[in-house]
Amino acid sequence: MTDPVLSVKNLVVEIPTRRAVLRPVDDVSYDIAPGEILGVVGESGAGKSMTGNAVIGLLDRPAHIAGGEIWLKGKRIDNLRADQMRKVRGKEIGMIFQDPLTSLNPLLRIGDQLEETILEHLPVSRAEARKRALQALEEVGIPAAAERLGSYPHEFSGGMRQRVVIALALCAEPSLVIADEPTTALDVSVQAQIIALLKRLCRERGTSVILVTHDMGVIAEAADRVAVMYAGRLAELGPVEQVLNAPRHPYTDGLVGSMPMASAGKERLRQIPGSMPRLGSLPDGCAFHPRCPKADAECRQNPGPTLDATGGRAACWFPVSQEVSA
Amino acid sequence: MTDELVDIKGRAQAPRRSRLGEFFSSDFFYMFRRSPVAIISFAVVALLVLAALLAPLIAPYDPFNPASLNLMNGFTPPSTPNAFTGDTFLLGTDDQGRDVFSTILYGMRISLFVGFAAVLFAMVLGVLLGLIAGYVGGWIETLIMRIADIQLTFPSILVAMLIFGVAKGFTPVEYRDQMAIWVLIVAIGLSDWVQFARVVRGATLVEKNKEYVQAAKMIGRTGPAIMLKHILPNVLSPVLVIATISLALAIIAEATLSFLGVGAPPTQPSLGTLIRIGQGFLFSGEWWILLFPAATLLALALSVNLLGDWLRDALNPRLR
Amino acid sequence: MSTLVSIRNLTRVFDVSKPWLNRVLENEPKRLLTAVSDVSFEVEENTVYALVGESGSGKSTIGKMLVGLLRPSEGEVEIRGVNLAAESDAKTVDQIRSDIQMIFQDPYASLNPRWRVGDIITEPVVARGGDATGLAAKLLEQVGLAAEDAQKFPHEFSGGQRQRIGVARALASNPKLIVCDEPTSALDVSVQAQVLNLMSDLKDDLGLTYLFISHDLTVVRHMADVIGVLYLGRLVEEADPDALFTTPKHPYTQMLLAAAPRMDQIGREVEPPKGEIPDPINPPTGCAFHPRCPLATDVCKQKRPELRYVGTTRVACHHAEG
Numbered sequence: 001m002t003d004p005v006l007s008v009k010n011l012v013v014e015i016p017t018r019r020a021v022l023r024p025v026d027d028v029s030y031d032i033a034p035g036e037i038l039g040v041v042g043e044s045g046a047g048k049s050m051t052g053n054a055v056i057g058l059l060d061r062p063a064h065i066a067g068g069e070i071w072l073k074g075k076r077i078d079n080l081r082a083d084q085m086r087k088v089r090g091k092e093i094g095m096i097f098q099d100p101l102t103s104l105n106p107l108l109r110i111g112d113q114l115e116e117t118i119l120e121h122l123p124v125s126r127a128e129a130r131k132r133a134l135q136a137l138e139e140v141g142i143p144a145a146a147e148r149l150g151s152y153p154h155e156f157s158g159g160m161r162q163r164v165v166i167a168l169a170l171c172a173e174p175s176l177v178i179a180d181e182p183t184t185a186l187d188v189s190v191q192a193q194i195i196a197l198l199k200r201l202c203r204e205r206g207t208s209v210i211l212v213t214h215d216m217g218v219i220a221e222a223a224d225r226v227a228v229m230y231a232g233r234l235a236e237l238g239p240v241e242q243v244l245n246a247p248r249h250p251y252t253d254g255l256v257g258s259m260p261m262a263s264a265g266k267e268r269l270r271q272i273p274g275s276m277p278r279l280g281s282l283p284d285g286c287a288f289h290p291r292c293p294k295a296d297a298e299c300r301q302n303p304g305p306t307l308d309a310t311g312g313r314a315a316c317w318f319p320v321s322q323e324v325s326a
Numbered sequence: 327m328t329d330e331l332v333d334i335k336g337r338a339q340a341p342r343r344s345r346l347g348e349f350f351s352s353d354f355f356y357m358f359r360r361s362p363v364a365i366i367s368f369a370v371v372a373l374l375v376l377a378a379l380l381a382p383l384i385a386p387y388d389p390f391n392p393a394s395l396n397l398m399n400g401f402t403p404p405s406t407p408n409a410f411t412g413d414t415f416l417l418g419t420d421d422q423g424r425d426v427f428s429t430i431l432y433g434m435r436i437s438l439f440v441g442f443a444a445v446l447f448a449m450v451l452g453v454l455l456g457l458i459a460g461y462v463g464g465w466i467e468t469l470i471m472r473i474a475d476i477q478l479t480f481p482s483i484l485v486a487m488l489i490f491g492v493a494k495g496f497t498p499v500e501y502r503d504q505m506a507i508w509v510l511i512v513a514i515g516l517s518d519w520v521q522f523a524r525v526v527r528g529a530t531l532v533e534k535n536k537e538y539v540q541a542a543k544m545i546g547r548t549g550p551a552i553m554l555k556h557i558l559p560n561v562l563s564p565v566l567v568i569a570t571i572s573l574a575l576a577i578i579a580e581a582t583l584s585f586l587g588v589g590a591p592p593t594q595p596s597l598g599t600l601i602r603i604g605q606g607f608l609f610s611g612e613w614w615i616l617l618f619p620a621a622t623l624l625a626l627a628l629s630v631n632l633l634g635d636w637l638r639d640a641l642n643p644r645l646r
Numbered sequence: 647m648s649t650l651v652s653i654r655n656l657t658r659v660f661d662v663s664k665p666w667l668n669r670v671l672e673n674e675p676k677r678l679l680t681a682v683s684d685v686s687f688e689v690e691e692n693t694v695y696a697l698v699g700e701s702g703s704g705k706s707t708i709g710k711m712l713v714g715l716l717r718p719s720e721g722e723v724e725i726r727g728v729n730l731a732a733e734s735d736a737k738t739v740d741q742i743r744s745d746i747q748m749i750f751q752d753p754y755a756s757l758n759p760r761w762r763v764g765d766i767i768t769e770p771v772v773a774r775g776g777d778a779t780g781l782a783a784k785l786l787e788q789v790g791l792a793a794e795d796a797q798k799f800p801h802e803f804s805g806g807q808r809q810r811i812g813v814a815r816a817l818a819s820n821p822k823l824i825v826c827d828e829p830t831s832a833l834d835v836s837v838q839a840q841v842l843n844l845m846s847d848l849k850d851d852l853g854l855t856y857l858f859i860s861h862d863l864t865v866v867r868h869m870a871d872v873i874g875v876l877y878l879g880r881l882v883e884e885a886d887p888d889a890l891f892t893t894p895k896h897p898y899t900q901m902l903l904a905a906a907p908r909m910d911q912i913g914r915e916v917e918p919p920k921g922e923i924p925d926p927i928n929p930p931t932g933c934a935f936h937p938r939c940p941l942a943t944d945v946c947k948q949k950r951p952e953l954r955y956v957g958t959t960r961v962a963c964h965h966a967e968g
Contacts, residue, residue, distance in 0.1 A: 018356060043834035044805075159922055187700035188861065192905035193918040214835065217864075217907030221914050241912045251836075258839035259909055260868035268846065269839040269868070275804040276834070537756035541815070544713050544748055545770045546740070559760035 004031035005073060005175050005208045006055065012067035013047075013054050015279075022279040024050045024063065026232040027306055032176070035206040037199070039223030039240065041213060041255075043276050047232040048212045052178045054078075055210070056093050057085040073175060091121040094169030094207075096198075098181035100161035103168065104153040110137070110164055111149030114171055121172035136167040140197060159190035163197065170201060177202065180212045195222050216259060220244055228252045231276060231287035234307055236314040248314035250292045286316070294318045357640045364636040367629035374626050378434040385428035386416075390593070399423030401607075404614050418614040420603065426614060429600055430622050436596035437626070440510050441577040447515030448576075449569050452522025457553045457561075459523065460530025471527065474520040482517035483582055489513040490588050503591040510589050514579050521568050529561035563641045570634035574627045581623055597623045650823060650855050651689040651712065655721035658682040658707050658879075662927070679927050681707040683879040684721070686953070689823075689855060689872075696858040696866040698902075699876035702926050705859045707879075709825045712857060713748050725823070744774060747816035751828040753808035757800040763811055764796030770819040778818075785814040789844060806837030813844065817852070825857045830865060842869065863906045867891055875899050878926055878934040880950075885959035895961040897939045933964065941965045 013025035025047045032038050042048040053059050055070055057080070070078040077088055089095065097103055105113060114133035118124065124132070137145035140163040153161060162182060169177055179198065183191040199222055202209050211223055219226050219240060226243045228236040228251065236249040247253040254272035274291045277283060286304030289295035298317065307315050314320075349355055358364050377384060387394055402408040404418040404426075417426040455474075459467040477485060493509040494502065533539060534557060542552050577597075583589035584598025592599060597619050604616030663669055663676045682704040689695040697705040710716040712723055714730065722729050725742050733739050747770065750756035757766055764782035771778045783793035789810040800808055809829065816824050829845070830838040842865065848854060860866050866873055867887045875883040875896065883896040894900045901919045908914070921938040924930055930937050936946040943965070951962045 043836060157922055187923065188863070188902060189700060189905045189919040190922060191907070192916060195907070196916060196918040215907065216835065216909050220909045220912045221907045221916075244909060244912060255836055256909070258836055260839075260842070260864045261910060266868065268843050271839040271843055272836045273840075275806050275837055537750040537752055538758040540715055541748065541750065541756055542758075542769065542773075544715055545773050545819075546743060547769075547773050551773075556758055556761075560758070 002034055003074065004071075005034050005036075006032045006210075007071040008051070008055065008068070009071070010068035011051065011054060011065065011070065011078075013050055013059065013063055014066035015063045017062075017280075020280060023066075024232050024279055025054060027068070028229075028232075028234050029068075029307065030227055030234070030237060032208045032210065034175070034208055035203065036225065037202065037209040037211055037223045039211045039213065039219035039226040040229060041216060041219055041226060042229035043214065045231075045276060045279065046229040048229045049180055050232075051229070052180055052210055052212050056089050056095060056178055057082070058089075087121075090117060090174070091172050092174050092176065094172070094174040094177040096162070096165050096169050096177060096179040096182045098184050100158070100165045101153065103165045104161065106153055109150050109152060110156075114149075114168060117168060118171050132171065136171045137164070139170075139201065140164070140167045141193075142167075159186055159193065162186065162190075162194055166194070166197060166201070170205070170207065173205070174207065176208045176210070178210045178212070181214070182211070183218060184213070184215070191218070198222065216244070216256070228255070231282060232279065233287065233304070234315060235288070237307055238313045242313075248319035249288075249316045250294055250318070250320055251288050252314070253320045254291075288316075354640060358636075361636055363632055364640075367632040367636070370625055370629040371633060374434060374622070374629075375438060377431055378438050381428075381431035381435055385425070385431045387425040387428045389424040389429045389432060396423050401612050403612075404618075417618045418612075420615045421607065421612075426618050429595065430597070430619055433595050433597045433600045433619060434622065434626070436507070436590050436594055437577055437580055437598070437623070440507060440514065440580045440590070440596065441573050443511045444514035444518065444576045444580070445569055445572045447511060448518035448572060449522055449565065451515065452519035453526050453558070453561075453565060455519065456523035456526025457530055457557065460527040461534055461549065461553050461557065467527070470523065474523055477517070477520055482514075483579060485517040486513040486579060486583060487586075487588055489516055490583065494588075503593055506589070506591050507594065510580060510583060513583070514576050517579070518572055518576060521572065522565060525564050525568055526561050529564060530557055533557045533560050567634060567638040567641060570637055571631060574631040574634065577623070577630070578627050597626075648691050649688050650691040650726060651695075651857070652724045653688070653708070653712070653721070654686050654724070656682055656685045656708065656711065656718050656723065657720040658704070658711060658716060659719045677927055680929070681879050681926065682711070685876075685879070685881045686721075687874055687881060687884060689857060691822075691855055692849070692853050693871040694849070694856040694858050694869050696860060696870035696873045697876055698860060698863060698866050698873060700861060700902075700923060702878065702923055703876035704879035705861075705876050706827055708876075709748070709827050709857060709859050712823075713746050713825050714743060740774070744770070744819040745822040747819060747821040747824050749809075749812050749816050749824060749826045749829045752832050753805050753812055754832070756812050757808055759800055761799075762796065763798055763800065763803075766800070767796075767811060767815040767818055770815060774819070776819075781818065785817055786811075788817065788848070789814045790840075804837075805833050806840055809833060809837075809841050810844065813841070813848070817848070821854070823855045823857065825859070827859045828861070829858075831860065831862060838865070845869070863891075863903065864908075875902070878923065878929055880934055880962065881953065882935065882963070883959065883961045884953070885961075889957070889959055893959075895956050895959050895966040896935075896963050897941055897965075898935045901938070933962075 009029050011025055011028045012023060015022040015024060028051055030038065040048045040051065050063070054065055065078050069076055072088065072092060077085065080088065095103065111133050114136055115129045118129040118132050119126065134145055134149060137148060142148050142160060142163055156164060182198065183194050186194060195218060198209065213219060223240045225238060226240045227234055228243065228249065230251050236243055236247065236252045243252060244256055247256050254270065257270040258272060260269060272291050277287060283290055285300045285302055286295070289299040292299065304315050305317060396411060398410045399408050399413055399419050400421050400423040402413065402415050402419040405414060405416060407414050415425050415427065419425055455470050459470040490509055490513045497505045539552060539556055542556050580589060580596060581598030581601065584596050585602045587602065590596040590599045600619035601616060601623065604619060607615045658681050660679045660681055661676065662679045664674065685708060697708060699705045707716065711718050718731065722731060725746065728738060728742055730739055730742060767785050768778035768781050771781060782796040786793055786795050791807065791810055800811070803811065830841050833841060849856060858866065858869050870887055873885060873887055873890050874881050875898065877898050883890070883894070883899045890899065891903065894903055904916060905919050924937065932948050933946040933951050936942040939946065945964050951964045953960045953962045956966050
């Protein structure tokens with residue numbers, strides 16, 4: 001096994017408020033191998049975006065990293081100064097957000113934005129940068145790319161805009177891309193185009209991707225491994241076919257089971273009772289226990305095990321599939 | 327991100343308390359407690375308003391009762407015994423021997439009454455017109471907002487003077503002094519509704535596209551019911567901020583008009599009237615007749631204004 | 647079964663021109679957007695009719711015309727044989743109006759934040775001058791909340807609970823038909839199943855009819871008895887779920903089904919669909935789908951296909967075959 005591109009170790013993010021210190025990310029660890037797509041799923045407020053933002057050093061104050069380490073290609077990046085971090089972003093880590101307009105400057109032509117980004121991070125001449133900008137637009141499938149270099153962001157459709165953002169994220173040849181809900185705002189047919197594009201480009205370049213999304217379908221289609229988050233913690237982590245086909249954590253199991261499936265027909269859907277607790281009022285013990293069918297006294301009192309404690313897949317004392325096989 | 331921010335407040339699971347308890351544990355009160363500017367300005371406003379309300383009880387003299395006046399007490403300096411009568415006045419007396427401290431207390435009553443009433447008038451007018459403009463749209467909106475634009479191109483003090491002048495022309499001489507206060511209120515109120523209308527229209531445009539308004543429409547609620555019951559409660563917090571800042575402006579506008587001699591009559595002097603009277607004596611050495619009313623006006627207007635600024639920050643989550 | 651709703655040749659045009667003065671100064675023509683174009687379908691009583699489509703397909707516009715939030719530009723909406731736009735008897739109109747309710751997409755925007763939950767859910771009855779004593783408690787329990795929740799404000803509830811409140815409000819006037827506009831698309835996956843189950847139960851218990859508007863094919867397949875597929879304001883295919891998902895007839899439906907991400911096909915490599923949805927202000931001539939269609943021929947560019955039966959499916963395509 002090669003060295004991981006990114007290694008997140010026991011990451012804790014805290015938000016101090018006047019009532020309590022909230023932990024939107026609590027003891028999260030994962031590695032990403034070169035060229036791998038790691039899907040991060042969870043409901044809103046599960047901490048999946050917060051984890052990504054912590055990695056790229058874009059936490060909004062007063063949220064801050066309160067513990068753990070982040071290593072990028074053997075270099076520790078969680079303790080870098082803001083200006084050093086800025087160099088890492090863009091050069092080493094590309095970013096794709098849900099709303100393409102947040103990543104594009106509305107006042108600059110697309111070509112200039114690409115060119116500037118390339119010049120800032122790569123040692124090339126202006127002419128060479130221009131050439132690469134054109135190449136980048138062609139690669140993401142923008143028709144008539146040479147003419148579109150002179151267009152402004154608002155002149156593109158939503159899908160085309162997201163393509164431009166992908167070109168921008170990849171033009172400095174980063175080794176890692178963080179894509180935060182990249183297709184949530186797009187229509188089904190455009191979403192399929194963007195996912196296919198992201199998969200193809202990253203495979204060709206060997207770029208690793210953290211794909212943050214709430215859509216299990218997108219995960220199934222794109223990710224190699226998947227991390228399921230619940231209330232700030234990793235509930236389950238494993239290869240995508242194992243997690244989706246034979247989930248171990250009761251939460252993943254409930255989540256997968258509650259999806260209306262093509263094969264299931266019209267029967268009642270399985271449902272998880274209740275909803276995810278808010279950060280300010282997490283229950284004692286395992287955060288999932290009030291909704292868990294298997295919870296016992298132990299789960300109600302002691303925090304659930306971390307992934308390490310259970311030796312890998314699911315952070316739960318009573319993993320689902322093991323029971324069946326035993 | 328937004329969901330995490332909602333979570334931070336953690337309101338859902340907070341134990342239920344009484345209304346008052348809820349207020350004291352609210353983020354709003356917490357922010358108030360943490361802001362020295364807010365506390366001090368609130369204290370000053372509260373003190374001055376209370377003093378004005380209780381003027382008949384606090385004031386050592388009734389400055390409008392000719393029987394209690396002694397012309398011999400004229401021009402007594404602050405806290406110094408009068409050369410002829412030996413009477414001492416905390417803040418001195420004016421040319422007619424009226425106690426400056428008492429005239430300030432009574433003057434503040436007039437100033438605050440005119441200020442509050444004018445803002446209330448401007449608020450009701452502006453909020454209603456803003457709601458109608460925002461909700462109904464079309465040519466009604468264009469008409470209301472163009473009138474507002476045109477009015478904004480004139481300084482509001484000129485508008486007030488114009489209204490005041492016209493109203494005075496229509497009032498019989500014997501009622502002029504009585505009517506002056508009310509004319510003043512209408513004049514200042516009419517020159518001040520535009521801000522309310524603009525802000526409420528903007529907020530209404532946002533609210534009317536929300537699904538809860540559509541739900542009310544679908545149920546068959548009429549326009550006025552939707553505007554007053556559904557939209558109005560949701561556009562009130564910016565109105566509160568503007569009302570506070572407008573109060574400071576209205577108090578100053580009243581003082582300005584009275585200073586120029588078109589406001590409160592000398593029989594019912596406001597702080598502005600007192601300043602006008604006082605400035606005549608400034609260069610003859612009787613500085614206290616001007617200085618104390620002026621300082622009171624400054625303290626009042628400044629602290630109301632600071633309170634309004636703080637309120638704006640506190641009620642606008644984006645600035646936090 | 648009887649027909650509850652019949653929609654005939656429904657068309658809605660929006661004027662999206664710039665203000666008059668700008669238009670005159672910049673010498674621009676009026677810009678008209680046809681959001682819904684000549685759509686006809688019928689909804690049987692006690693069934694779920696689903697409208698699916700991507701953005702700009704006009705699915706929400708149809709829903710709004712059905713509940714009376716928008717007026718049709720052409721065509722008519724008939725409910726139990728009564729055309730609301732033409733009916734003159736106010737009492738009949740009012741009765742029919744109270745038979746139709748709506749569940750909205752965004753549970754955060756659809757409840758007035760300054761109102762107590764009890765007032766929100768009884769408003770449909772109170773607004774008509776009805777008696778609402780005990781109604782709030784009954785409705786809240788019906789949707790799985792507690793009677794005491796009537797005293798609380800919307801911000802005290804989670805997204806899923808708020809959507810239950812929205813459902814309770816829709817039930818208040820004892821409706822026959824509920825238009826559900828993307829009722830679960832703003833909800834988290836684990837909560838979506840709760841709301842869908844609740845809606846199914848209520849439909850069976852109360853004999854409701856749903857017009858279910860969604861972009862999510864898996865949800866639609868689970869809920870619907872009949873599915874209508876919309877593209878650029880036109881109804882291109884109508885079939886029952888099994889027929890639609892196993893043998894889609896219209897090339898757009900085929901493309902949509904192929905593009906939708908699916909949980910049961912891990913690591914699937916798809917040939918992504920070509921092109922994007924065209925500008926609805928200048929839709930393509932003939933069949934609106936022809937620029938993206940693999941089957942398109944000259945006739946598709948010139949003549950708009952009529953809906954016709956191929957087997958049990960209604961489809962608007964010149965080249966669709968059984």
